[in-house]
Amino acid sequence: MNFDKEYIDIFEHYEPVCIDLGPGVMNDLSAEFLLSEEKPVVTFVIGGSSITRSGARADMTNMMLHSEFESRLVCGIPAEPDLDDVARIIEALKESQSTEVVAIGGGSVLDAAKAAWAAYQTGLDVSALFGVNKITEKFPGKEFRRIIAVPTTAGTGSEVTPYSNIVDRAAGVKRLISDRQIVPRMALVDPSYGRSMSGGLTAATALDALTHCIEALLNTGSPETKFATNHNAVYAVRLIRDNLPLVFRDPNDVNARERLCAAATIGGIMIADRPTSLPHLGSFSFYGQVPHGIAASMLLPPFWRYYLAEKAVAERTMLLADVFPSDAPQKTPEAVVDAAAAFIALHAGVPKLSALPCFDAAMVGRIAADAVKNPMKLASAPRPVSPENAAEIISEILKKEL
Ligand SMILES: [Fe+2]
Structure with missing residues (x-):
């Protein structure tokens, strides 16, 4: 197996989502809709000006011009989408009676489209979807249509996850839908779209993916599954360690960007089965103030050091000893965390x-x-934290960082 291209094998065998990664994959959409028995009515949900800068909008327009399907466009879905943004998509779906949804943008756009498509098809209010498996429990045995995801940043992994994060402004919190019925059915990942991202956005998205992989690796409470394996987590972390510096040096290095995209998608596969815990939980409180990936990755080292008291976590940490080597005379879990923290900070x-x-x-x-x-994220912590003692433990860990 060619290490560098091992991700191709991982994606080929990942059953829940048909994943295609490489320059020009948007063209696959035309073929996909040609196969439809009925003429599809497609709603495209896209983000703001970054979609134009990335080249994704031009690809979309070109594909629409040369394909035979009805289409509708919902533009300008912002980062950190809220219930009003989702309501706007649902309105468009109702008006056009759509049969397909294609979401093109960062994780926020994908999340908003996932929530809207589920609410539209089930007839449920979006707020009734918040929580775990609400759709699956309410409609046993029924399979709903799922979106096609075209991510333009390499970070959230939303193109392969059963998650959608939506801001509830009235409650002042980000809320989560977790249900296998919202996993996209197809992910078209074009690494060339990342070339227009700033260095800051490239770092924030790659470090988000890095945190997904490491949190999943440390999640000793969830078993290894066919795809969410320790091996795949370490592999994806190594891809980020090797390729993020290359993209910093040359933003047009599409080969390195392809590997960052692959790592981000593997990160999504990891957290679909082995959810994140305290670092991600803490990052939600920064919403609107610090980019998600920066907040989550900077919170990772202090919580990781706290987790190390668990023997199983220390053992998992040593799986990264070659990825994050240190100058310390002895290879220890603490030295691995210190080296990873230095990479993140840099x-x-x-x-x-x-x-x-x-x-x-x-x-x-x-x-x-x-x-x-x-409580779902607390339950994923590899060192036990209960709703009763969580506040005390978390403030003790973070006060040391002030
Ligand atoms: Fe994240």
């Missing part, structure tokens, strides 16, 4: 957690208070 452009804007005593209090609102 690429995030933030020397330490306390250098993040808005990381202060009030933020520590908010993270601790918000944590108890998400």
